[in-house]
Amino acid sequence: MDQASxxxxxxxxxxxxxxxxxxxxxxxxxxxxMVQEVFMKAIRAFPGFRGESSLTTWLYQVTTNHCLNAIRDGARRRRALERRMPAEEPISSSAEDRVGVEELLRQLPRELCEVAIYYYVDQMNQDEIAELLGISERTVRNRLKEFREAARERLGAPEEAAG
Amino acid sequence: MRAELNFSKRLRDESCLSDLVLDRLVAGESPARPDPAAVEQHLGSCAVCSARLDELRRDRSLAAPMLAAGRRRHTVLRRRRFLLAAAPALLAAAATLLLLLMPRLREHLPERIKGGGNGAALLLDVAVRHADGKVEALQPGGRVRPGDMVRFIVSTARPGHLVIMGLDTAGKVTVYVADGEAPRAIDRGARQVMPGSIVLDATLGAERLVALECDLRFNLADAVDAGRRQLDRASRDPRRTGPLGLPGCFEAAMVMDKRE
Known part of the structure; x- marks a missing residue:
């Protein structure tokens, strides 16, 4: 891929x-x-890109996977840091929420996290997620249900009816 | 531009267009599903999705400075990472190159200073008078001919006992400067010209000139033997010969290349 491309x-x-x-x-x-990492991967993978999905769709997946990796790795490093340097300043509630969400993404199985990200963050509907991940809508529904239950248990998130 | 990570509720209804569909529109791609006409129709009737599309389009221009900053930082980091990653390989390559070149380096680098740990030093300079009358300072690995005349100039930081020998490709050790059967006493001082000139014989090839200065009087035969041992160890290649290693002694050496 040349510089202009x-x-x-x-x-x-x-x-x-x-x-x-x-x-x-x-x-x-x-x-x-993360943008740099994703694009480096895109540039490396570009010659083999078969165009079976659009670039946007493909970049969505790559970004999701890389961010999940970073969150899981970051949570591990933060815990190690906190063990050595206990925080003296109180943590804000938004920061607490953020840590809680990251913990959720770190602890839950990856396939649940992916579905939840596409559904809640990217506002995809269930058939769109099914197509993107190559799974059935039923599986998407089940994974969302499982994620919601886990989130409610850990974060106290209100129950939301599946669409 | 920034959205909170919220897993408790959706921002748009499931019947609305996802960010994926809208991002594809912004990128100029044509979504296969829902079909373009349905997308167009929905955008015309849904204020939420229409506003979101406008927001994503604005994002594109607003993000440019942040993207540029990230790209610049990444370029610097990649250079650093490259250097860090490449450092072991570069060091290994340099070490290999040094080992490969060591015999030639020995030949060409001056070996005029070698000493013990007390900071003293010994320098050996060689003046050559060629057959045409031209006089020049011998450079390490410099070319001489049989019949050329050489003189030795010694600089030393301490008084001691000196011998200058030649180690040649025939395995022979020739004493050039001494006091009879004993080393020559030398005072501390710079550029001391040794008495007498040496006329080079017909033995061709490299010859290592070694000045050995010791703080105590020593047996000349010991120095000659040490020279022979080093020649044998180096398979009679004076360019590869190591230091004589006599205790309490400083050494300075220079290789000359004798050819017709």
């Missing part, structure tokens, strides 16, 4: 990847780094 790819899809990374990671710098 890379620039065009970046211009077209960069803001989309950045927005999703900021939402999922909650940190501007981490999101900026």
């Amino acid at each position: 890379m620039d065009a790819l970046y211009r077209t899809y960069g803001s989309m990847v950045l927005r999703r990374a900021r939402t999922l990671l909650g940190d501007d710098h981490a999101a900026q780094d």
Whole structure:
């Protein structure tokens, strides 16, 4: 892929990847780094890209996977840091929420997290998620149900009827 | 631009268009599902999705500075990572190259200073008078001819006992500077010209000139034997010969290349 193609790819899809990374990671710098990681992967994978899905769809999946990896890795590192340096300042409620959500994404099985991200963050409907992940709508429904139950248990999130 | 990570409720109804569909529109892709006409129709009738599409389009221009900043930082990090990652390989390559070149380096690098741990030093300079009358300072690995005349100039930081020998490809050790059967006493001082000139013989090839200065009087035969041992260890290649290693002694050496 030449420089001009890379620039065009970046211009077209960069803001989309950045927005999703900021939402999922909650940190501007981490999101900026994530954009670079995603595009490096895109550039490496581009020669083998078969066009079976659109680039947008493919980048959605790559970003989701990389962000989930980062959240799981970050939670591990934060715990190690907290063991060595106990926090003296009280944590804000929004930060607590954020930590709670990240813990949820870290603890729950990956396939539940993916479905929840597409459903709640990207506002996809269930058949869209089923198509994206290559699973049945029933499986999507079951995974969402399982995720909601786990979230309610851990975060006290209100129950929401499945669509 | 920034959304909270909220897993308790959806922002839009399931009948609305997802961010994926809207992002594809912003990127100029044509979504296969729902079909473009249905998308168009929904956007015309749904204020929420229409507003979200506008928001994503605005995002694209607003994100440009952040994307540029990330790209710049990433370029720097990649360079650092490359250097960090490449460092072991570069060091290994440098070490290999050094080992491969060591015989040639020995040949060309000056070995005028070798000393013990007390900071003293010994320097050996060699002046050559060629057959045409031209006089020049011998460079490490410098070319000489049989019949050329050489003189030795020694600089030393301490008084001691000196011998200068030649180790050649025939395995022979020739004493050039001594005091009879004993080493020559030398005072501390710079650029001390040793008496007499040496006319180079017909033995061709490299010859290592070694100045050995010891703080105590020593047996000349011991120095000669040490020279022979080193030549044998180096398969009679004076360019690869190591230091004589006599205790309490400093060494300085230089290789000359004798050819017709």
